[in-house]
Every structure is written in structure tokens, then in C-alpha cells.
Amino acid sequence: MQLDAKIPGGLLTEKWDRNLFELKLVSPANKKKLDIIVVGTGLAGASVSATLAELGYNIKSFCLQDTPRRAHSISAQGGINAAKNYSNDGDSIWRLFYDTIKGGDFRSREANVYRLAQISNNIIDHCVAQGVPFARDYGGLLANRSFGGAQVSRTFYSRGQTGQQLLLGAYGALMRQIAEGKIKTFPRREILDIVLVNNKARGVVTRSLITGTIETHAADAVVLATGGYSNVFFLSTNAMTSNVTANFKAYKKGAFFANPCFTQIHPTCIPVHGAYQSKLTLMSESLRNDGRVWVPKNPGDKRSPDQIPESERDYYLENRYPAFGNLVPRDVASRNAKMQCDMGKGVGETGLAVYLDFDDAIKRDGKDVIIKKYGNLFQMYEKITGDNPCENPMMIYPAVHYTMGGLWVDYNLMSTVPGLFVIGEANFSDHGANRLGASALMQGLADGYFILPYTIGGYLAETSMQKVTADHPEFKDAAKKSESRINRLLSIKGKRTVDDFHKELGSILWEHCGMSRNSEQLLRAQNLIRELREEFWENVIVPGSGKEFNQSLERAGRVADFLEFGELMVIDALARKESCGSHFNEAYQTEENEAKRNDKDFCHVAAWEFAGDDNEPVFHKEPLAFENVELSQRSYK
């Protein structure tokens, strides 16, 4: 199958306008007759539900959490990028576009990324109008800060809680439409399957997490805004319920999965401290504005940081990358931290940490200024570690944080299944092989407020569909299959807990498909995952029944999908015989140990098609054409 990304013709700067004009419109009267299912209530899901409802569509909104306001976007700390150039430092739509394409190591679509940069400004306008309390200068105008991979200051923020404030803005809009009667919410619902009728996405099977009831819902289109799959690693910065299940079910129903091996390892997280640990905590990248990263110059130096004089410290990012210093992109910062620790220069009890030091910033700006900027992050750090970053340098280490890979979508954000749209982190489209800081919030809201509401109209206007209800046999069949899978999980009654399997899967992937990879390790990982999956279906223990509130059963279903999905990640990593962005294959590196791309053979999106449970997935290629930027070796020196 030839993948058609449906990128409009014409100049890069005019493609989106042209697309808007070429998309067919649904008349206001007809919108009222159309039902759309939106899964997820994070930035992308909440914003798209609200906006579609404002346009007149009828929305059913589903989420796992007890209320839409708790979706994991709420945890985003640092900020949201926009090309406003309020800082007058030479920013422009073109520069934001270029930084994002380059940051992604030239593995994303030019047209998508340019559109994202264009829309970035509308997002800030809309969020301010909603009452999002962004940080302001003394004159009352909006303040900005810098983030990795950029030399301009274009990041808007609300202290260290930008995601929370943007999400509460979108949640408010969603609540308003519920009051208007345009949105019906279904909280505490898990998606068990996507239902296709005549090869078009027409609904979902869900399970009520309170009563265990299996339900079916029909609509004219389905939107997945289900986030990323970082939790395949067990330990990640994602919320505990974040999962791949809905996306993986869509994959099994024919939606191609793109670039699953592109997983972002964030450089500034609190290091792992024990085997009982349930998740990792991110410290916002914004800290790298003022914090200096260092390790002792000599391996094995176990002195406390205040005993190590300047001359015996290695500020390795500033030394290796003088132009960007501590603000290199995330993949570069993470890999360098790992390299230092591998050389025995890591600090802390485990030796798997580096310092992030605010001493110079406090001396320069005063403690009050630094506390005002990062107070809540310092507080969070102190709560977890019992240590005060104003007195001792923070210790940080990389952790899995975000997934650039996701379901393949065309320019209109539709997957390879007609009528199934995918937005936000759940799709693959805008960040290439590495996402820059403060770009995830931008993409989620761009998709939700300003892209999908138009493009889905184009699909609905030009597609003739019969009304389908949940009584259709396809729904009954899907519900039955979902129920029998639940019964199977409950009937195994083995000897290992779900979490135990999940931890082992996570450690296999972290060791073999993490910050640095090679073919031999990846092959080993593939075997290990298969063995673990087999054992899971023979030896997992899931207490309780399917007809009640059962958190073990919820987790079992998600881990069962992760055990299949993990293998797909490894297969994708094996197939990409180059290094780019987050995907670092040791066989492909420059003399200076930087990622070495192979643009001749791998300048493409890898999109995988499900081919049955016992078969390898089928590889499809979407070539990436760069007409407006020159492919170059990324350099942050």
C-alpha cells in the first residue's frame, strides 16, 4: 500500500490556507446531525471536544480518569512555544519551524511542522482569552523563557505548572459544552476496542471501571487523543494509567503504527532510588536555563559536591557544546549524561546521576529570583529526595518521558483507517526523532483547537455513510471478544503479579532499547519479550472479577498490550539502521559520538501494518521530502 500523506501542493507557507479552502465544509444544520467520539481529555482531547462542540457537532468524550481534568497533560511543567517574537530576539514562524525540524533530526514532515509553527500564535491568543494565567513582566505583558534546542526566548509559561493551566483552560471549555448539552462525558471508561463498519471507524467498545459493564458506542467518526506509550518501560514520567491500549487496538484494526522506536528520554529527572519505585519524576527542562550540569573530572570521585573545587569539575555540556551549552536538545543532553556515568563519573549512591547546580545562578540573581522562577520544582525535588537544591546541587538522570512515535496520520490527521483520527502525542506527525521542549503542549492544542476541527469536517462532508447504531453485529462481535479476553485474564490464576511482569518488560526495554541500542541487543530483547509474553498468559495472577471496580484487571489488560507493543518497538528499532535523534544505534555514530543519520536510505517514516498475531508486521515507507530546509548534520556546538 502506498502511503499518501495528502500534503497540499504550493508553497510551504501557503499549504495550510490552501488546504482549508480545499476541504469541503459541513453546513451548520448538518453538523447537528453528526456524532463524534473523542477518546482522551488531555490537551488534544479536551480542546478538540470543546471546539467541535462549539461548531455544532455532538460529542461523546471518554476518559480513564475520574474527571477529564486529570489527564496526564496536567503534569507538563515548563511551557509552550509560540513564534510571537514578543522578546524581539529575532524569532519568526520560519525560525520556530526550522528549530523544530532540526530538533527532530529531520525525520518529520515539513508541511506539518510549518503549520504547527503558524498556529502556535493563535494558541497563545486563545489560551489568554480563556483566562490561563501566564507569567507576565512588570509592565503586564507576557513573559518568555528559553528552552532546549532554541537560541531565542519563545516559551510562555505559568510557573512550573503550564500544562495544568492550559489543561484547566481546555477542561473549562469542555465543561461549558457539557452544560450546553453538546458533549456527553464518560469518565472512568477504558477503551477495549475500535469498531469498524464497512472499513470505516464507527465506534468503540468500553468498560466502565466502576461497574465493569462492557458498553458499545457508535458515531460517525472516532478521534483518538490517547497520549503516548512511555509506560511500556514501566518506569517513566507518565502517569500510572497512561497506556497504549486504544492505539494498539486501532493498530490491530488496520491503523499503521509509525516510528514506534522514537521514544524520548528526558535528561532532567530525579534518579531511581529503589526496586519498589513506581514512577519517575521529571524536573522541568526550564531548570537548564539557570542550572549548570556537571560531574567530577575524575572517575570515582566520591567527595561531596561542595568539596570538589571548580578546577576538578567537568561542565561537560558547556565544554562540548559552547553555542547551546546546557540548553542542547533533550536527546543530546541525555546521551551525554549516560556517557559520563558510563565513564564512572556519575554521582550519588548509585553512580547513575549528574549534578544540576544552581549555585552560580543564586550568586548572580539572588535566591529570591531563582525561587520565584523554580520554587515549585525545588519544592517537589525536596519532597522526594529530602534535599534542598538551594544548598546542594540537584542530582538528575535521564528517564523515559515522551513518545514521538504514534499512529500514522496524513496531513489531515486521519489514520490509515478512514474515519479514525489521531491527535496529540498519540499520533507521530510533528516531532520527528526528537521533540523539543515546550513543543508537546503546542502540538496537542494546535491539533485540538485549530486543525482537526476543520479537517474532520472535510472527511465528514465528502463521505457518504449510513447511520449505524451499537446494535450492529460488528459492535456485538467486538464486545464479545473484549469480554472473553477479560475472562481469559481472570482465569489464568498464576503466580506472578501484573506489576512484576510489567517491571521485567520495562527493564528489558530500558537495557536493550533505551538511550543507546545495537542490533545484537535488540534481537535479544525481541526474544526476551516473546518469552515474557508467553509466561504472562500462563502465569499472571489477576484477583477479583470483571464485574466490579478492579484495578488489577485494568492493569493486566494494559500490560498485555504493552507486551505485544514492546516487540513492535524493537522491530522498528532493528529496521532503522541509522542513528537519528532519540534513536541511537551504536553502529552509526560520528567520530565525536554524535548520532549519524543515513539520509540516503532512512529519510522516511516507518509505518507498520498489523499482519496477524503470529506474523511479523508489514513495513511501509513514507518518504520524507525536504524542499525548504537543507538536511544537515545537527550541530549544537
Add this chain to the structure above:
Amino acid sequence: MTSTTDKKNINLTLKIWRQNGPDNNGFETYYADDISTDMSFLEMIDVINERLTLEGKDPVAFDHDCREGICGTCGTMINGRAHGPEKGTTLCQLHMRHFADGDTLVIEPWRSRAFKIIKDLVVDRSPLDKIIQAGGYISVNAGKAPDANAIPIPQETAETAMDAAACIGCGACVASCPNASAMLFVGAKISHLALLPQGKPEAMIRVMAMVNEMDRQCFGNCTNHRECEAECPKEISITNIARLNREFIKSGLF
């Protein structure tokens, strides 16, 4: 109990509220042995639950998600205090180093007429969503906004609005109030929006609608006990309730 302990591993007795259905409920005792003081409180419950699962027993149901203190999902009473003994801390950010070897902890769900118990420590907080639906937003459709810098907002105003907007909607204020009032939750939202120029056009309608809905959802009134402020993990100030009252009176007058 709140004294920070130096010991690396501690032993605790837990009395946990178990409930599955309206009539099937009560405290059960569990022993948490050899608990690392670096663990978070929820990780300690994870350890108990892994053990119960392997013993073929029903693990304790509890709500949690981000485990970094921002989503507002977690929350139980520990010895009568919402989110436990540490000030300005959600349950997920509470670490075992704040407990001493040999402590007994009584762990209960949020208790309030408005929050029905779903199972064990899990309650239904959807009444808070209902209050927001009544008007906890600014009515602006996507596409209508002027340039973001068109309205300068004094830094102090923006910061005060942000102080109120930091509410995570966990319900600790309701759980710790003797009247089970949601006034701090409502006051925080009213303050956030009424302070900002964008929120002023709807301010009067909003406050009326939200207060009426709060009553309809069976939350009690505020009688200035200030338990909510003391237990709020985001340290939302009770001045927001004063502002709510001012806005409410203004709305009634004009």
C-alpha cells in the same frame, strides 16, 4: 508521629477502611514491614497490594495517577488528616521518612455527603465537575481571541490569579471541613477568573450559578474553621473564600 526518622527501614501497622458495597465495610489491619523510608506513601500501599495479590486476597482500591502532586487524583485521610501529616503535600508526594518505626496509621477515604464511596478508599468526586459546569470558565470559542498582549494584566494580579488557579481539585478541602463545604474549591475558581479582566464580563452570573450548584450538590456552607486551608496540598488561601463572598454579595446587589 510526624518526626522525621533516621532509620532506613521501618515497620508500621495500618488500619485501612475496606468497603465493597453499602453494607460490606469496616477497618482491617495490615502490617507493613521493612518499609524503606525513601518510599512514597503510595509505593508503600503498592507493596501491601502486591502481597495481598499473591496471597489471593483483594488488594486495596485507591485512586492515584500522576504521582507527582499535580493531577489531584490521590487522597485519603491518614489519622484524620487529609493527605497525611505534611503541610502542602499530596498523598503521592508524602514519603515514609516522615513516619516513625512502630507507628499505627488509620487510613480512610474522603468522607462527605457529596462524595459517594465507590470502593475502599476510592470516592466519586464528580459533583466538583458539576460545579465547574455551572460556570467555572470564560465563554470564548476557539478563533475569537484578540492578540494575547492586547490586554496588559499587572504582574501582581496575574500572580494572585495563579495562586488561586493552582487548585488541583482533589477534594481535601471538602474532606477536612466539618461541614463538608466546597467553598475553598469554588472560591479558588471564582478568584482566578474574577481577578482577570477576561473573566469580568461573566463574573456576576458565574458566582451565582456556581454557588447554587454547590448547594444543589449537597456541599455544606463555610463557618470559618479554616481546616480546608490548613490541609490544602496546594496551600490555597482562605482569602479566596472571602473573595467568593464579596463576589456573591456584589452579584446579589447589582
